Amino acid sequence: MYELDALRIVAALSVMLYHYTFSGPAGGLSSIGFPRIGQVTRYGYLGVDAFFVVSGFVVLLSAWNRTPRRFLVSRASRVYPAYWAAVTFTAIVCVLLGSGRFPVSGAQYLANLTMFNAPLGVENVDVVYWTLWAELRFYGVVLALILVGLTRRRVTVALWLWLGTSCLTGSGYLPASLSRLLDVPVQSSWAHYFVAGMALCLVPKYGPTRSSVLLVLASYALALHHATGFADAVADRYGASPSPAVVIALVTAIFLVMAGITTGRTRRLARPWFAHLGALTYPLYLLHAYTGFVLFNRLRGGVEPHALLMAVSFTMCVAAYALHRVVETPLAGVLRRRLMPAARLKR
Template sequence: MSLLAAGAQRAARTGTGRLYEIDLLRIFAAVSVVLYHYLFAGYYKVVSPLGFEVPGLLARYGYLGVDLFFMISGFVVLLSAWDRTPRSFVVSRVVRLYPAYWVAVSLTALVSVLFGAGRFPIGLVQYLGNLTMFNSLANLENVDVVYWTLWAELRFYLIIFALTFFTITTRRVGIVIWTWLGLTAVYQLGVLPSSADLILNTQFSHYFIAGMALCMIYRFGPRPSWLVLVGLCLVNAVYRGVQFAGDVEDRFHTTLKTPVVVAAIVLVFAVMLAVALRLTTRLARPWFVALGALTYPLYLIHAHIGFIIFERLGDQVNKYLLVGGTTLLMVAAAYLINRYVEKPLAPRLKRGLE
């Protein structure tokens, strides 16, 4: 029996319960980004005194963890939005995003002001604008460099929000994602004005679109049209990914190997396709949820606070011990935010919004 046929049979006889393997993928993506910043990007952007020549050769590709994040979002956000009303969808996103984010913005701002020695200057208007998560609309700089991905996520949520005004069906999802991919191609040809990218989000749209298509495969089986769409998204992901790698090279005055970038992107698609086809269910473990819960707060707090720690202690502590200890500290902080902020505040915030 082919893999596609096996996936179809699993889709037919399995419900849409929690995908524990997605939680594992989330924490893997987060750790990849953390190592990218700690072992490579911080040093090359001259915000960290710690350089790692050999580990940095691998860690420099860790930014591709964000690509995995975006595809997971396309998958799980559409899955969670199914049968929701617009109000319910907005509430679910606010409850999911804001409690940990408010703490992360405040903590990062406080540490930057008290210990950053002016390296990451933060003004009151900038801080307040960041609390809304819409600071990019007002051209206010992010309190932490990693928050740029949240702006990409919010623009994707707007598309799902529009879908929730209608009953979400396979036909309507198909219309949306084929149209979105088509407009992405038209934009890349230079036909549409640059302002169109505010909605189309063309640098990463292929990941969100592919994630949505994989969600449909997960729910309804591997129809040829969905598989073709995923394949087209992969082609564009490689095309834009190679371009983006060139931007990374220019920004950090380094070299990235194109075959490695392409292989990583293909691997992201392959792993997520395996999840959608339910080929990974035997690998899933309920305790992966505990790891997945750390992903969002870990991602939010690690960068600037970590760089400040490196700057303060880099000449006093072995750099490997310092990176390892700081990473553990960030994981512990992520646990505390999840345990004492997200879990108790989320239900209260939900009740208040409802």
Template sequence: MRTSSDRLYDIDGLRLLAALCVVLFHYTFSGPAGGHSPVVFAEESAWSKYGYLGVDLFFLISGFVVLMSAWGRSSRSFLVSRVVRLYPAYWVGIAVTTVVTLTLGQSLFQVSLPQVLANLTMFQSVPDIANVDVVYWTLWVEMRFYFVILLFTWIGMTQGRLMAGMWGWLGLTFAVEAGVLPGFADLIVQSEFSHYFIAGMALFMVYRFGLTTQLAVLVPVCLGNAVFRAIGYADAVGERYGVSYSPAVITAVVAGIFLIMTLVALRATRRLARPWLVTAGALTYPLYLLHAHIGFVVFDRLGVAVNKYVLLVALILVMLGAAYLVHRFVERPLAPRIKRLLSARPAVPAPVVLVAARPTV
């Protein structure tokens, strides 16, 4: 069993860094470029356009911490932990975003009741219903990764099974990319991002059990595929927004993401970790859920009247404050209650037990 001393404060800090990169990407680049914000940050967008790679860091971190969370747990316990972790803040995010959209942002976004109800499940992508907020697409990616981890908790986690599973998943990734497997197989394989989850899992194995030859090979192979897919993904993003991305910069950022997480796995960053970073980590998820569409609405309403840099800084601080309120007054009080509710097992009536234990004649 892990104790509080096992908490990786350095990963908490990296989570907030990744979230802020995504926030700056939306506020200073994709908002204006996508027609959702009248406030243009011409100079800043030259570098903030790379901020979406914060999502890549999120996925690598997720591979690490979700496997760490699932290790030694039953399938039921793992499912409960994911529900407790994801849904309370998510429901608040949907509610607040919907209210802001309907009252202030109908010129930018449209929200319907069926759409909101579908989004509450977090499975709106299955029937191809639009997200209430653009950032929710990553949650569907995460949910499918949780399904993979759930399978491991069901069959039982061992080092050997995990290594075989990671190599198998990477093999399926290459098979999808080569066109050997049909396109629908990618629903589970997720070849666009699987290398991050696999590498994160492998780095957790390094953290827990030490570096082995297989892990020393697996992580660089994942890095190679991550760079390959990231350059292709950047071309698609560039085409969408009418900009170009430097393959060298994409390669450097992805390699840097892998390097920092490798250092975490090797415990080389522990001296930089501070307990206060746990608060930074706690703000990350609600900040991510709240910032995008609400921020675009604020820029649309106030962008002409307020200095753009003052508005940018103030909006980020307000979003951080809102994220803290969600964590403090929603996640913290509701998490233990939901956990108790979902973990409770119905008692089996005594007569049923007696009948089952005593065959009739």
């Protein structure tokens, strides 16, 4: 499904431009503003929402017919190699060139290498890494399903339970301490996207059953509710109000595109070279934020802002390609062989 790769790189570029032209300047992390472009790119944060739907689809698909160990090795070799390189690179850039604006301590760096720094209360080295803790918790849900045994019925029941628990956790009817405890695995702010992706994963295998369609529709309704609420939080944080109509339209587009991909309606648009672009998504996402801000702050005044924006964006894409080819691909193979020498694992 090469269209998934196209969707992923579009989402990554959207997030990058959101940070460079809107949230970075508005949040005081970047010294160069782009008020006109920011009117459009302020919606780029919704690229993360697209990531979570794609993740729900791809991770469940990759988990089918795998043992728990094979699944864990597959996920570890997928997420850690590029992440270790990105954390190290970002920490070095921030310490050497950040002028004290993005401090990184040794303990913080080491905790970040585990990707479990969030539950330890240790700040992320880069602002974008918060999504990785969400992904790890999602992997825990899929691992639990593998342990139970993946079947259409079991997955469907689990998804309804997950969606229902998400609604209950976010409703305010439960004691606050219980809600916080449940929300660690449930992730009420994002569960609907993971559930939608997993429900859509059932479509190519079993067809669009009534349960899978209803799951996607229920997830879509929750996504609209949460997305418009999150838009209000963005407005409070940055003093600029996103249009609810645009947010609704973009969330709707994410669901429609994913539905088109999983039902084969977009197949004629697929191109094999999309896979090369999709491979840059994860490294680009990991690298772009603080390193880009450092470049903007260092080079401001010497280069025309829009030319600098294009130059920094291009540089980050080249860096992502280098990280993918030089570090991610070879190190992932080494990690797989070390963790499971006799297994031939698909990424």
